[in-house]
Amino acid sequence: ASQNTGITVQNMATLKDITKRLKSTKNIQKIIKSMKMVAAAKYARAERELKPARVYGIGSLVLYEKADIKVPEEKKKHLLIGVSSDRRLCGAIHFSVAKQMKSEVATFTVAGKEIMIVGIGNKVRGILHRTHSDQFLVTFKEVGRKPPTFGDASVIALELLHSGYEFDEVSIIFNRFRSVISYKTEEKPIFSLNTIASASSMSIYSDIDADVLQNCQEYNLANIIYYSLKESTTSEQSARMTAMDNTSKNASEMIDKLTQTFNCTRQAIITKELIEIISGAAKKLLLHCLNY
Known part of the structure; x- marks a missing residue:
């Protein structure tokens, strides 16, 4: 019993x-x-704001394609920008950016180029800090807590231009939004003022002086950063909603x-x-x- x-x-x-x-x-x-529910509301807003940003961002990228700008072989200084955020609970979205950045660093190092890293968002720095801490030029924090604005992108662009590192070419890696359940990690080029000015295709525009070219380059840099921030934010919110x-x-x-x-x-x-x-x-x- x-x-x-x-x-x-x-x-x-x-x-x-x-x-x-x-x-x-x-x-x-x-x-x-x-x-x-919160992620769904933020995703709806991010997707709505992405459409106009995508138009301007793609327009800036098309300029480089149409002008057929190429970096001369003797140019060695490369800047690699990784776009993430400071927030978690969104799957492997930050790791996909960090993974491609590691691959690009290895490729450029083998090619004999000097490469520096810029982290937009603290997550990408956290992933790469152990192996690439000596290559970080600057990290921008407090990213992802509020929807990104063109003003935020302009601050980042000015910080890069006044960082003292005279780069010849920039590669920006971000997650491009495809649908609510998918995104694609992409890399887009941004060129320095000297690289644009020395491009043979730019010589046909006799009325473009140095000031106009500089303003155009600064605007394109801020515009492409803004576009990548919007793409990354939308991808992150959709990934967070899917994860939840x-x-x-x-x-x-x-x-x-x-x-x-x-x-x-x-x-x-x-x-x-x-x-x-x-x-x-x-x-x-x-x-x-x-x-x-």
Whole structure:
């Protein structure tokens, strides 16, 4: 009897543990659903703001393509910009940027080029700090907490232009938004003022003086940074929304399994108690019959 009582107490303790886990999982699911709703609202805004930014950004990139600007072989200084943010809970979106940056650093190093890294967002620096800390020129923090503006991009552009590092070419790596469930890590070129001015295709524009060319280069730098920030932000918000949705589904599956375990355990306790009651009643009846 004492052994059966011990088993019953153990089962009751198991029920309490399952109940606690159920309650905890349901509370976590509520938080996740709230976070998903916030991410969905931010994603809708980011996607809406991306459309006009994409027009101007692609326009600036087309200028380089149409002008057929190429960096001479003797030019060695390269600046690599990685666009991420300071925020988490968005899958592997920051790691994809860092992975491509590592690959580009290795490629340029083998080619004998001097390369410096700029991190837009603290996450990309956190990933690359251990292996490439000596190559970081500057890191821009507090990225991703608010929607990026052209003013933010202009501040970054001016900081790069006045950093003292006279680069010949810039590669900016960011996540380009494709759909609510997908993005693509891309790399786009940005050229220095000297590289643009020395391009053979620019010589046909006799009315472009040095000031106009400098203003154009500074504007294009800020514009492409702004475009990449908008693409990256939209990709991040969609990835966060997808991550929250997947986590919520996993929580639902866990709740179902815990509920099933709870019901099975409770049914086992009830069945055992019924068996004990029936066995006790049968024993009493047998004793009564023997005494009779």
